[in-house]
Amino acid sequence: MLFRSVSHLRAFAAKPNEGKPVAIHFDFFYRPVAIEGDGKVERLIVERTKLDGGRAVGTGEMRTIDCGLVVSCIGYQTPSIPGVPHDDNAGRFASDNGRIAPGLYAVGWAQHGPTGTIGTNRPDAFAIAEMIAADSGGKGSERAGRAGLDALIAARDIHVTSFEDWRAIDNAEMARARAGAPREKFVRRHEMLSVAKP
Numbered sequence: 001m002l003f004r005s006v007s008h009l010r011a012f013a014a015k016p017n018e019g020k021p022v023a024i025h026f027d028f029f030y031r032p033v034a035i036e037g038d039g040k041v042e043r044l045i046v047e048r049t050k051l052d053g054g055r056a057v058g059t060g061e062m063r064t065i066d067c068g069l070v071v072s073c074i075g076y077q078t079p080s081i082p083g084v085p086h087d088d089n090a091g092r093f094a095s096d097n098g099r100i101a102p103g104l105y106a107v108g109w110a111q112h113g114p115t116g117t118i119g120t121n122r123p124d125a126f127a128i129a130e131m132i133a134a135d136s137g138g139k140g141s142e143r144a145g146r147a148g149l150d151a152l153i154a155a156r157d158i159h160v161t162s163f164e165d166w167r168a169i170d171n172a173e174m175a176r177a178r179a180g181a182p183r184e185k186f187v188r189r190h191e192m193l194s195v196a197k198p
Contacts, residue, residue, distance in 0.1 A: 030063065031056065032070075041070050054089045076114040078106075087113075098128045105132060165196035 012024055030046040037043065048061035077091035084104070085094035092113040093106040100106055107128045108121040144151070153160055172195040173183040186192035 029056070031058065032072075033062065035070055041068055043067060044070055076109055078110045078113075097131075098124065099131060099135075102135070159197075161193070161196055168196050 009026065027046075029049045031049050032044060033047050034045040035041055035043075036045060044065045044067055046063050046065060048059045048063065049056040050059055051057075078086075078093060080086040080088070085100060086092075087094045090113045091109075093100055093110050095106050095111055098105050098107055098111045105128050107124050109115075111124060111128075112121075169186070169192055173185055176184040178184060186195070
């Protein structure tokens with residue numbers, strides 16, 4: 001992953017200017033603290049970080065960056081679940097190649113931490129599915145399956161977003177797109193769900 005990041009940075013540096021006054025600055029070891037401005041983005045407040053046991057922690061040293069646009073892309077940490085082994089430093093569940101405990105598995109970022117892409121996590125999903133099948137010893141057909149899951153969801157009064165609901169959200173996002181844009185994403189969960197379940 002580090003090699004790929006360095007390769008991207010070198011590719012940026014090697015691009016010809018083509019007469020356009022463009023400058024890109026990469027400031028490492030900072031984390032966003034606040035976005036400030038009078039009705040619009042005017043500055044970003046960041047905190048200097050340092051590595052402590054493999055994790056980035058704040059130092060208390062603040063810096064202000066004047067700007068007019070903020071694009072959020074700051075990673076992810078799998079939240080812990082009481083009673084489930086969790087590696088706080090890596091931001092993922094503690095597992096043996098995805099097997100946390102008998103009948104309990106993790107995949108993707110929950111297994112590896114926030115690295116890679118959808119494409120890199122897809123093979124892991126297949127591997128975990130095969131692991132589950134092997135661990136069940138062929139007993140999967142004796143279980144309630146989807147009907148059992150539906151019954152459990154209903155018993156716990158959990159509201160599920162179906163594929164049809166997702167289609168409604170997808171159509172709504174495309175319908176509200178600005179000129180020249182393919183869609184306008186919902187940024188508030190309640191607005192998105194109100195479209196799925198009006």
